Amino acid sequence: MPEFIYNNKLYYNPVEFAMDRIGGTWKMPILWRLKDKVMRYSELKKAIPRITHKMLTSQLRELEEEGFITRKVYAVVPPKVEYAISPRGEKAIGIIEAIRQYGIELMKDFGVDSADTKAK
Amino acid sequence: MPEFIYNNKLYYNPVEFAMDRIGGTWKMPILWRLKDKVMRYSELKKAIPRITHKMLTSQLRELEEEGFITRKVYAVVPPKVEYAISPRGEKAIGIIEAIRQYGIELMKDFGVDSADTKAK
DNA sequence: CTGGATCCGATTTGATACTG
DNA sequence: CAGTATCAAATCGGATCCAG
Numbered sequence: 117m118p119e120f121i122y123n124n125k126l127y128y129n130p131v132e133f134a135m136d137r138i139g140g141t142w143k144m145p146i147l148w149r150l151k152d153k154v155m156r157y158s159e160l161k162k163a164i165p166r167i168t169h170k171m172l173t174s175q176l177r178e179l180e181e182e183g184f185i186t187r188k189v190y191a192v193v194p195p196k197v198e199y200a201i202s203p204r205g206e207k208a209i210g211i212i213e214a215i216r217q218y219g220i221e222l223m224k225d226f227g228v229d230s231a232d233t234k235a236k
Numbered sequence: 237m238p239e240f241i242y243n244n245k246l247y248y249n250p251v252e253f254a255m256d257r258i259g260g261t262w263k264m265p266i267l268w269r270l271k272d273k274v275m276r277y278s279e280l281k282k283a284i285p286r287i288t289h290k291m292l293t294s295q296l297r298e299l300e301e302e303g304f305i306t307r308k309v310y311a312v313v314p315p316k317v318e319y320a321i322s323p324r325g326e327k328a329i330g331i332i333e334a335i336r337q338y339g340i341e342l343m344k345d346f347g348v349d350s351a352d353t354k355a356k
Numbered sequence: 357c358t359g360g361a362t363c364c365g366a367t368t369t370g371a372t373a374c375t376g
Numbered sequence: 377c378a379g380t381a382t383c384a385a386a387t388c389g390g391a392t393c394c395a396g
Contacts, residue, residue, distance in 0.1 A: 118350035119350065120343075120348055120349065120350045122343075122346065122348050128265070128284075128286065129265060129336070129339070130335075130336050130337075130338075130339025130340045130342075130343055131264050131265070131268075131332065131335050131336050131339050132261060132265075132339075133339050133342065133343055133348070134335055134336075134338050134339035134342050135259065135335070135339075137342060139255065139259065141252060144251050145248070145249060145251070145252075148249075148251075156377085156378090157377070157378055157379085158377065158378080164248075166248065168369075168370055168371080169370095169371095169378095169379085170369075170370070170371085170380095171368095171369070171370085173378085173379065173380085174369095189378090192377095193376090193377090194376095194377040194378080195376085195377050195378050195379085196377075196378085197377080197378060197379090204345060207338075207341070207342075207345070208338075210338070211334060211335060211338040212251065214331060214334050215250075215251050215254055215255070215331060215334075215335070216249070216250050216251050216254075217250075218250075218254050218327075218328075218330070218331040219249070219250025219251050219252075219253050219254035219255075220250045221327070222250070222253065222254050222257060222327075223240075223250055223253055225324060225327070226242065228240055228242050228253070229240065230238035230239065230240045276357085276358090277357070277358055277359085278357065278358080288389075288390055288391080289358095289359080289390095289391090290359095290360095290389070290390070290391085291388095291389070291390085293358080293359055293360080294389095297359095309358090312357095313357090313396090314357040314358080314396095315357050315358050315359090315396080316357075316358090317357080317358060317359090
């Protein structure tokens with residue numbers, strides 16, 4: 117069993133390390149949306165409607181600090197800030213796609229249908 | 237963007253659904269250890285030393301309730317309980333392996349080495 | 357040996373107000 | 377438009393005790 121320290125935190129395996137970088141409720145959805153286009157803060161906010169302002173901001177900060185996305189500020193009024201995926205972020209897209217496929221299979225296995233909500 | 241309800245919780249995408257099933261700090265490590273062998277509670281506890289009693293039991297319960305593992309109780313004194321991976325759990329092993337590989341790549345990318353701890 | 361229950365502190369998240 | 381700060385609510389996790 118590997119065991120290592122990163123950023124003052126003790127990790128026990130690579131899975132835990134990876135999930136700490138791109139896991140959580142919002143990071144993968146954010147990266148996924150930046151997959152093939154640059155987006156402004158407000159566009160991301162609209163694209164992920166239920167995320168709160170605080171969570172979107174904090175998750176973007178963390179993704180930026182760890183090099184998965186880049187942040188470009190335009191010196192205009194009102195402010196314009198564009199977020200784009202970085203090479204490191206692009207490497208994450210593959211595993212996100214894999215998890216996504218697994219999730220779809222799992223949903224079938226559980227008999228969950230994405231039409232359920234609309235049906236309500 | 238798909239959107240559906242499972243177990244009274246609203247999900248926005250398959251990734252979130254999958255991570256709610258097998259995510260968190262301990263579920264993948266548990267499934268991973270049951271990959272190719274049946275294990276007793278105490279064996280799991282030893283194999284994942286830093287997990288607490290409370291977390292191990294609660295995570296085993298959830299994995300069992302959602303069909304990723306099976307639980308077999310022997311009517312003996314003292315009690316003997318064996319946990320084994322189920323077909324649904326076996327399907328999870330593939331994605332865990334993929335995440336593991338990604339995690340290893342990510343660690344290299346970050347310059348993290350599993351020898352760090354031992355070096356200390 | 358296995359596991360449930362309780363207490364409690366720590367961490368996370370949401371709502372809201374404020375700023376250039 | 378984008379972002380920060382603050383407070384409160386909710387969730388999570390660890391330690392501990394009891395039980396068959």
